[in-house]
Amino acid sequence: MSREFRRQHRDIKGLTFSGNATARFSTGAIEHRVTAGGDWYRQTLWSLGQRTRVGVAPVSFLNPVYGVNPVSSYDLSAGRRDLADTTAHRYGMFVQEQATLGRFILVGGLRQDWFDDRDEGDPKTSGNRLSWRVGGIVKPIDPVSLYVNYSQSFEPQDPGSQSASVGDPFAPIANCQIEVGAKGSLLGGRLQPTVALYRIVQNNILQEDPNIPPVGGFDQLRPLGEVTSKGVEFTLAADVTPDWVVTANYAYNDAQITQGVPGVVIDSSFGTRFPNAPQHQAGLWSRYQFPRWDLGLALGGHYVSKQSDRRGNQIPGYTIFDGSITKGLGFMDVMLRVENIFDKTYALSALDEIRGSFLGRPRSVFVELRKTI
Known part of the structure; x- marks a missing residue:
């Protein structure tokens, strides 16, 4: 496999303000809770990158040999130079009644969003949208809650993806979701089951189009179309004893590209599964506390089924296990x-057979100190 050497410097600065206020009052037998607020966000990104393949030796997948060429032998002067200078400016207001x-x-709630972004060398990209949500909860009996919820969301594209150098300014990502479910608190709260069914529709997700050669060194982007995800999620939390807690979960997700864009044909297209979206995920986690020694032991596993990359190749599924030991020292934990x-060794996701996969974290050990003030 051919390789590429990259040297990058990034400078990212962000500032956020947000606030909200809540009023509670009653009209007859109806209790109201009205919340209103807003948020403001601004981020600047400056980055300089260089890349080259000159002097970079290829590597074998089956028998990799590293360190054949020192970094000093890489010829960055013959490579590509990437410069980015963008500003993302987002702000919005909302009101919600319960x-x-x-x-x-x-x-029920309403939210108005605005954005005003800039990519150096291109005109500003701006827009706004009003989105809303509505839902309801009913408790047929005290331990059980049934709910339904419909919501919309609005997400501007990354400023770098709105540049003419990568294809064109693109419309923001628009989402809508409907969800129905039930939550329970049984056996005096010791058993807490949850089930949810959902349908999510996303529009204007961008992907690189391999059918179009890079322009000026920049890969060209195209909107994928409409992606629909349908699925169900189960969670069961149980207090087996006052010191032993077990949590289990399972999720099924069917994500497909349900509508294409006229004139755009990329490797993942209408009628195919959305890349890097596993159909099955499951987890099991258990924690036991030894009060006498102020000691807690936890162990769990997480399963993810196989996935497909952008060209339909299968990425194997995996199961990994994590654990922890927590000890109270009196003055801290x-x-x-x-x-x-x-x-x-496992792959979290992949691009294609040429650019490979994103590998998961190898065995990693962390030590954390905690103190509550």
Whole structure:
């Protein structure tokens, strides 16, 4: 496999303000909770990168040999130079009403978003959108809650993706979601089951188009179209004893490209599964506390089924295990946490067979100190 050497410097600065206020009052038997607020966000990104393949030796997947060429032998003067200077400016306002009448709760809200972004050398890109949400909860009996929720969301593209150098300014990502479910608190709260069914529709997700050669060294982007995800999630939390807690979960997700864009044909297109979206995920986590020694032991595993990359190639599924030991010292707590206990090699996601996969973290050990003031 051919390789590429990159040297990058990034300078990112961000500033955020947000605030909200809540008023509670009653009109007859109806209790109201009205919340209103807003947020303002600004981020600047300056980056300079250089890349080259001159002097960089290829490597074998099966028998890799590293260190054949020292970094000093790489010829960056013959490579590509990338400069980025962008500003993302986002702000919005919202209001939400929650009305409670006996066993019924109704929620409704509106949000107005604006954005005003800049990519050096291109005109500013700006826009706005009004989105809303509505939902309801009913408690047929005290330990059980049934709910339904519909919501919209609005997400501007990254400023670098709005540049004419990568294809064109693109419309923001627009999402809508409907979810129904139930939550329970059984056996005096010792057993807490949850189930949720959902349908999420996303529009204007961008991907690199391999059918178009880079222009000026920049890969060209195109909108993927409409992506629809349908699935179900189960969670069960149980207090087996006052000192032993077990949590199990399972999720099924069917994500497909349900509508294409006229004139745009990329490797993942209408009627195919959305890349890097596993159909099955499951987890099991257990924690036991030894009060006598102020000691807690935790162990869990996480399973992810196989996925497809952008060209339909299969990425194997994996199961990894994590664990931790927490000890109270009186004046503070210390935790020893181990991720990927068995040091399994696995792929989180992939681009294609040429650019390879993003590997998961190898066995990692962390020590954390905590003190509550």
